[in-house]
Amino acid sequence: MHRDLHAVTFDCWGTLIYEPKREQGALARREIFRKCLQQHGVEVTEERASDALREVWLRHWREWQAGISSDATDMAGWGLEAFGIHERAAVERLGCELAEASLEQEVRALDGARETLEQLARREIRRALICDTGYSPGRVVRQLLQREGLLEFLEVLIFSNEAGVPKPNPRIFQAALDPLGVGPEQALHVGDLRRSDIAGAHGMGMRSVRIRWQNDDTSDLPDAHAVVDSHAQLRELLHLDGS
Structure with missing residues (x-):
């Protein structure tokens, strides 16, 4: 999973941040x-x-x-x-x-999310956000990410209300990969939904990880290449912990 990995793109809600209430x-x-x-x-x-x-x-x-x-x-x-x-x-x-x-409202980073982004940055693995928006548009989510200390680690942020299309449309994934300068085969997407995150990544030829920390998507759609329950497990999967 970690070989030839040059970039990781992340979903937002349920992957990096969440609303406890x-x-x-x-x-x-x-x-x-x-x-x-x-x-x-x-x-x-x-x-x-x-x-x-x-x-x-x-x-x-x-x-x-x-x-x-x-x-x-x-x-x-x-x-x-x-x-x-x-x-x-x-x-x-x-x-x-x-x-x-x-x-x-109370919005928090998932346990270990900052550590994951820090470790990726330390290894010079590029980092982007691909976020489908609802009530909270990109301008609001940016503030929430900054408040939780995550914004500084994300090099590219793509929001559906700004891109004009939601996941799994390949355009929104391409919009994240292009500025990073990497091809789909060099990138991994982490998200919690099979229909948008996993299907979108696979449609691009990207590797995928589904995180079920807050939401366990049990639909019958194709699953990710790997499934984790936490950011600690994600870091272990990508061999990020340690020196």
Whole structure:
């Protein structure tokens, strides 16, 4: 796995960082959404607001499945249009607030993630991030990575809301490899989802590792070349620990 390895690309959520209390983010966005509706004369219950945002997320998920990138502004628009609100300024304002809600939530680096990046950097193995975005766009995720001390080790950062396509589209993987100056056969991708991370890497001719630290993807899609439960196991697999 480690032979002729010149670059490692990483998924973001569930691979490098995670939200220990996801429900808090959902509640915060619900209140942001309700407040926006109230400002436009629409009163809804907490349950109705939650249902509306659930439908919004399902639409985002369906678009992701179809290979279409959507972001917080798109989702804000879908949520507001369900209540007859189409004002562009309102959509953009709500999109910004929904996106930045992540900055107020608890986000942590996975145990050992920084050590993995440090060891790769020490061995001059190139490092990139390939991140599918939802409510949190690239500009927000960059801040979260910096806050957790990971940003400095990532040489290239590619986000679906900026690249225009999500994983497993080969364009988003190529966008990460090109600036690194390495070919797919020299690179390894680490992620937690078979459909996007593993299928995308294999479609490019890259090696792959699935990490199931937070999420164990048990779908019947083809699995990675190797599966690990932690960054410690990943470093062992890549022979990174030690001198």
